[in-house]
Amino acid sequence: MTRGGDIDGGFGSARMRSTSPWRNAWRRMAANRLACGCLWLLLLVVTGCLFGPAFLPGPDDQNLALGASPPSTGHWLGTDSLGRDLLARCLVGGRLSLLVGLVATLVALVIGVTYGMLAGYLGGRTDAVMMRVVDALYGFPFLIFVILMTTLFERSLLLLFVAIGAIEWLTMARIVRGQVLTLREMEFVVAAEALGQATPRILLGHLLPNVLGPVIVYTTLTVPAVMLLEAVLSFLGLGVQPPDASWGVLISEGAQSMESFPWLLFFPAGFFSLTLFSLNLIGDGLRDAFDVRSEK
């Protein structure tokens, strides 16, 4: 990704003088101390979630004699009312939250990029109608339909991915469409058309590599939005189902017993908010680095 071979392919000398837009963006990003700090923080959380549980008591190991205990040397973040180690539960829950964040973002990415590229490339009436639909959907409280879907049908992770992905593609579609709208007037696209290349080939081979920058930026910003939605659904009892845990589930459980055991709310909420915080700041940093406009 960072090399961007597709973009300056054939212009190797340009890359050596490091004037490639990818290089410049990377340098601007590296100069942004806040965003870089957040990148490290995120890396720490992800590594912790992936490898941490191996060194901790199992997230489902109960110790009823211990019950809910505050943080101690044995259990760094304390235990819940069943005596389960909270740190282990937070880290394992993080796996699920991050997984949902990634997969549902991927769904949103595919829908948004396809929709936006088609609208931008086809242009004219089609474009107008397609973007009008996006405008209309923007003002709609989708959570209502997701709640309906998740209560009515059997709850599964797959449904969760699809439902969340189906909501969060709108901004992506707008941005990609805006980019394609200007790109398709450029010579290399006109040349491809003149050579009689098929539309799918032009879209995938010529336009897609050129919208990658903004797409990466907005993917970073979509992940926290998606994770937020997952947590909301899990909080309402409609997302991830116990005994599986995600940060949303843990926060929900913690909120129920916060009166007596406040740490059960604070630590999962801390993990969750910290992750959202760093993802948002990384996304902001990338946006500044690539200089992408969010409006229109």
Add this chain to the structure above:
Amino acid sequence: MLVFFVRRLIQAAVVLLVVFTITFAMVRLAPGGPFAGERVVAAEILAAQEKAYGLDASILSQYGRALGLLLRGDLGPSYVYEGRSVNDLIGDAFPISLIIGFAGFAIALLIGLPLGVLAAVRKNTALDHLASGGAMLGICLPSFVLGPILALIFGIRLNWFNASGWYDASDWFLPALTLGLFYAAYIARLARAGMLEVLSLDYIRTARAKGLAESVVVGKHALRRAILPVASFLGPAFAGLISGSIVIERVFQIPGLGYHFVGAAMNRDYYLAQGTVVFYALLIVLLNLVVDLVHAALDPRIREKGGLQS
């Protein structure tokens, strides 16, 4: 303007019909019915119950019936709350949601707008960093985290408010604050960005060159244009407030519209679920109309194009 209005009304009717049809289909196609509870009921009683509510008819004729009722403004009976109509339940629940939503929105604007403008005017000072950092924090503290924390501090520890429920006259405050702070953070960011952009424009330099006081330049000349991004955000914000109220009403155990909606969906209360969704859709359509009007009032460029937003 009249043409615009009529077109919007037709659009609204179509949206409502689509929403109603989708909801109807989803609710009916899902497995389980309103009377398929854990209690084992004799087959005859079940049949009689279904007959009484018209559930024994074909799906198509049920749809026709529900649509007929809808056209007369009747959202049908509730299955779970016996003897009560959906209109009745919404009539009870909506004012509660409205109070919280309105108060939350007011809090968001009253905190977010001044904070964003101030941060832009004092760019790169401690105040700006504090406001921007606070706004980022507000965005990353979702309502279902902030809500319980506020309830814990002000409800349980300090005992200033009820931690949950809808009993006292002051019970609107904590939910509204939870709802409002998130949008305050968002609006502050938008207002700051908008203000910074406007302050670098030529007409602002002209205003300053004329010797106008900085407060007039910012408050009168710049503000009006700087809040356009905020106005554009109003539509999604209203939708978000409605979604948000569903979560908040769960957090604070408040018998508002969102609370009923989640309950209805879980209990397969067909008419109540689809009635709430249709009502939500109507609300959104109306609010979006308001947003367009606000936009037209703020931006002369839109007014001259006859109210068509790009």
